[in-house]
Amino acid sequence: xxxxxxxxxxxxxxxxxxxGSAKEFKTGDWRSQRPVWLEDKCTQCLFCWVFCPDSxxxxxDGKMTGIDYDHCKGCGICVNECPFGALEMEEEKK
Amino acid sequence: MSNIVAKTGNEAMAEAxxxxxxxxxxxxxxxxxxxxxxxxxxxxxxxxVDTEFVAVESEHSALSACVGASTAGARVMTGTSSxxxxxxxxxxxxxxxxxxxxxxxxxxxxLSSPINIHCDHSDTMGARDSGWMQLYAEDSQEAYDMTxxxxxxxxxxxxxxxxxxxxxxxxxxMQRLDMYEDEAVRNYLGERKPAYTCLDTENPITVGxxxxxxxxxxxxxxxxxxxxxxxxxxxELLKEYNKNFEKDYNVxxxxxxxxxxxxxxxxxxxxxxxxxxxDKMREEGKKVGVVKPLYFRPFYGExxxxxxxxxxxxxxxxxxxxxxSMGGPLFTEISSAFYRNEKHPVMKNYLYGLGGRDLKAENVxxxxxxIESFAEKNGEGEIIEYITLRE
Numbered sequence: 001x002x003x004x005x006x007x008x009x010x011x012x013x014x015x016x017x018x019x020g021s022a023k024e025f026k027t028g029d030w031r032s033q034r035p036v037w038l039e040d041k042c043t044q045c046l047f048c049w050v051f052c053p054d055s056x057x058x059x060x061d062g063k064m065t066g067i068d069y070d071h072c073k074g075c076g077i078c079v080n081e082c083p084f085g086a087l088e089m090e091e092e093k094k
Numbered sequence: 095m096s097n098i099v100a101k102t103g104n105e106a107m108a109e110a111x112x113x114x115x116x117x118x119x120x121x122x123x124x125x126x127x128x129x130x131x132x133x134x135x136x137x138x139x140x141x142x143v144d145t146e147f148v149a150v151e152s153e154h155s156a157l158s159a160c161v162g163a164s165t166a167g168a169r170v171m172t173g174t175s176s177x178x179x180x181x182x183x184x185x186x187x188x189x190x191x192x193x194x195x196x197x198x199x200x201x202x203x204x205l206s207s208p209i210n211i212h213c214d215h216s217d218t219m220g221a222r223d224s225g226w227m228q229l230y231a232e233d234s235q236e237a238y239d240m241t242x243x244x245x246x247x248x249x250x251x252x253x254x255x256x257x258x259x260x261x262x263x264x265x266x267x268m269q270r271l272d273m274y275e276d277e278a279v280r281n282y283l284g285e286r287k288p289a290y291t292c293l294d295t296e297n298p299i300t301v302g303x304x305x306x307x308x309x310x311x312x313x314x315x316x317x318x319x320x321x322x323x324x325x326x327x328x329x330e331l332l333k334e335y336n337k338n339f340e341k342d343y344n345v346x347x348x349x350x351x352x353x354x355x356x357x358x359x360x361x362x363x364x365x366x367x368x369x370x371x372x373d374k375m376r377e378e379g380k381k382v383g384v385v386k387p388l389y390f391r392p393f394y395g396e397x398x399x400x401x402x403x404x405x406x407x408x409x410x411x412x413x414x415x416x417x418x419s420m421g422g423p424l425f426t427e428i429s430s431a432f433y434r435n436e437k438h439p440v441m442k443n444y445l446y447g448l449g450g451r452d453l454k455a456e457n458v459x460x461x462x463x464x465i466e467s468f469a470e471k472n473g474e475g476e477i478i479e480y481i482t483l484r485e
Contacts, residue, residue, distance in 0.1 A: 007311075012193055012290075015299050016299060021300075
């Protein structure tokens with residue numbers, strides 16, 4: 001991580017002048033539990049992608065390919081919404 | 095060219111708003127400031143301004159709408175008083191934190207409880223740490239001039255500001271007003287050149303993000319720098335204003351001060367009463383003068399110290415109580431300003447005029463007499479006293 005700026009170096013009024021920078025703010029370490037994808041049970045219905053509030057279901061070419069653990073906060077909504085039991089929550093290891 | 099008219103403080107502020115011709119005004123009525131935005135809404139209806147007038151359901155919403163419009167880059171004003179300013183309190187800090195040059199035409203009125211509609215300074219003093227510039231006008235003319243000036247200063251140093259008048263005493267009293275041509279005011283202000291706008295889709299920005307332990311202090315320190323450098327800039331801008339409109343305003347106004355031994359420091363209309371009494375007492379050979387801080391925020395402590403350092407006695411008048419037992423806001427600021435000076439006058443704090451109680455000329459004379467005897471006793475005794483209070 002780069003050194004934090006001092007008060008003379010920051011942008012006025014705490015503005016963020018760069019777009020899409022939320023991606024740089026890693027929220028994965030907020031998790032106490034993590035969703036695990038069971039690929040063999042997955043039917044690619046993409047309910048998980050629709051319901052994930054943090055855009056943490058990675059989809060490529062229209063298909064679910066994994067979970068973005070840098071940003072997933074472990075809310076468990078995807079596990080709750082999956083109709084096929086293809087997502088499970090497990091304790092985050094210390 | 096100027097135009098001499100008779101206007102109340104509220105009318106003077108409404109006329110200043112008309113000449114400023116802001117892009118957006120969002121407001122909610124409250125006694126004794128209602129007239130300002132009511133008259134202004136007439137100007138909107140009659141097509142005399144180009145303003146988008148947003149009628150809202152509360153002062154919280156009024157200032158919130160102002161913040162939104164100002165982040166878009168608009169020139170924005172509103173008006174309020176007392177409980178209305180209190181309801182805006184949360185948004186005051188947001189406006190200053192976002193460095194938005196919003197101007198509030200404020201009319202000083204007591205805060206409940208008990209409910210009261212008359213003048214004291216507890217409403218604006220409650221907002222003294224909100225990062226807004228504050229100035230206290232002595233009469234209609236100052237209210238008019240300083241509304242125009244505050245718009246210029248706010249946009250120049252990118253901080254919001256409130257211009258206040260004493261409720262009813264100035265807001266509803268008819269006085270002689272020297273008004274400028276509309277064109278002169280509009281030329282003086284020019285167009286607002288915002289430092290940022292949330293409507294620039296080519297350069298998207300985030301306004302008001304979450305800032306936690308790692309940056310919050312840096313943001314607040316940077317904001318305070320705007321106030322510190324603003325102190326110098328305001329003086330330069332005021333010089334320009336004086337030149338432009340042939341006026342003689344200073345951040346700290348003084349009267350009969352040079353050889354004065356005893357001085358009253360007061361804000362707003364009471365300073366006018368004190369000037370009158372000072373003139374009368376001068377005729378009797380009493381060396382008495384008046385210091386009126388036009389600006390309370392930023393606070394020009396160094397200038398005030400310079401004016402008062404060599405005086406024998408200084409009576410500081412506060413029209414609000416901090417309920418702290420340490421004196422009112424003006425007194426605590428001035429005594430703090432003197433802390434690092436070895437030499438300081440005997441000072442005493444007089445609390446007066448709460449809820450609109452009159453400060454009469456004879457009361458001011460009593461204060462001058464009292465500070466003289468207090469100084470002769472080297473400041474022994476209580477240093478905070480309520481005047482005109484039944485005991």
